[in-house]
Amino acid sequence: MGIIERPRRLRSTAKLRAMVRDTNVAPSSLILPVFIREGLATPKPISGMPGVVQHTKESFKSEIDRALNAGIGGVMIFGIPQMRDALGTEALNPNGVLSSAIRDARNIAGDELVIAADLCLDEFTSHGHCGILDTQGSIDNDATLKIYGQMAQVLAQSGAHMVGTSGMMDGQVGVVREALDSANFNDVLILAYAAKFASAFYGPFREAVESELEGDRNTYQQDPGNIKESMREVRLDVAEGADIIMVKPSLAYLDILYATSLAVDVPTASYIVSGEMAMLEAAAAQGSIDRERAILEVLSSVKRAGASVICTYWALEAAGLLKKNFA
Numbered sequence: 001m002g003i004i005e006r007p008r009r010l011r012s013t014a015k016l017r018a019m020v021r022d023t024n025v026a027p028s029s030l031i032l033p034v035f036i037r038e039g040l041a042t043p044k045p046i047s048g049m050p051g052v053v054q055h056t057k058e059s060f061k062s063e064i065d066r067a068l069n070a071g072i073g074g075v076m077i078f079g080i081p082q083m084r085d086a087l088g089t090e091a092l093n094p095n096g097v098l099s100s101a102i103r104d105a106r107n108i109a110g111d112e113l114v115i116a117a118d119l120c121l122d123e124f125t126s127h128g129h130c131g132i133l134d135t136q137g138s139i140d141n142d143a144t145l146k147i148y149g150q151m152a153q154v155l156a157q158s159g160a161h162m163v164g165t166s167g168m169m170d171g172q173v174g175v176v177r178e179a180l181d182s183a184n185f186n187d188v189l190i191l192a193y194a195a196k197f198a199s200a201f202y203g204p205f206r207e208a209v210e211s212e213l214e215g216d217r218n219t220y221q222q223d224p225g226n227i228k229e230s231m232r233e234v235r236l237d238v239a240e241g242a243d244i245i246m247v248k249p250s251l252a253y254l255d256i257l258y259a260t261s262l263a264v265d266v267p268t269a270s271y272i273v274s275g276e277m278a279m280l281e282a283a284a285a286q287g288s289i290d291r292e293r294a295i296l297e298v299l300s301s302v303k304r305a306g307a308s309v310i311c312t313y314w315a316l317e318a319a320g321l322l323k324k325n326f327a
């Protein structure tokens, strides 16, 4: 036959395949997003996201215990306050839903989990935007930055190891870094959502945080057609002091993630967002795809594209599947 190279030889047993596999996802690289709702009596499921709920104060603590036991890397906490206003005032309340949750999580987990918190105003504003508005109703970028700086200090004071700047305001990483450093939080990390796209895949999340968004986020989140713009955002965030660079969503943006991971010398992260989860879950529920295999394949693809860190609602379950997979 004259066939000298036979790639199939490397695939002939499970042990061989495992031995030469380049990409293995470790549970320690996974971050679980967790929602906590102020004043909730019982956990409330979110449609389209099987197993994901808005937590009560008590069920939130159990979730932190589960995260510890699963051996994942960390949690990303989203707080939903009872009171919303145009300025997102509750975001700065040191005893508000998000700050209290951070404190509880840190008390339970110490340094055994990376406690990250969403640094954005959309959960706290009555209009649902990630920033505050000027008299014309447009986003006031620079006034928003002042609040982000204060919020960063409040979250750090509560015990967050890391803040996730997800608002896509210009200059946010620099302002947050300066605010943290000026309050002696030099060790608090910034996970910068550098390339965050205006995506339809955030659909179920909007229910998860009971978003009251009026209009859209097209003047601050990125246009899905652009990669150069992402590289610019990434360059700026690294220059402003980002510790980790995030690309979001994941699956429709693996090219951006790959390009980013080659372009920067800080770790890159990717967020498998609510709609991406919902899509896979819906197909699996219909019997069209093998759910567990599909989850592992998706995690692998994101890691292979360059993500050191993966935010995923499947983190707890995936940690179990991955341990099995390694064995």
Ligand code: PBG
Pocket: 118, 120, 121, 122, 123, 130, 166, 167, 201, 202, 203, 204, 205, 206, 217, 272, 273, 274, 275
């Ligand atoms: C904004 C934020 C959003 C998500 C994470 N942080 C929503 C948005 O930008 O509209 C989406 C996460 C998901 O869909 O899973 N604070």
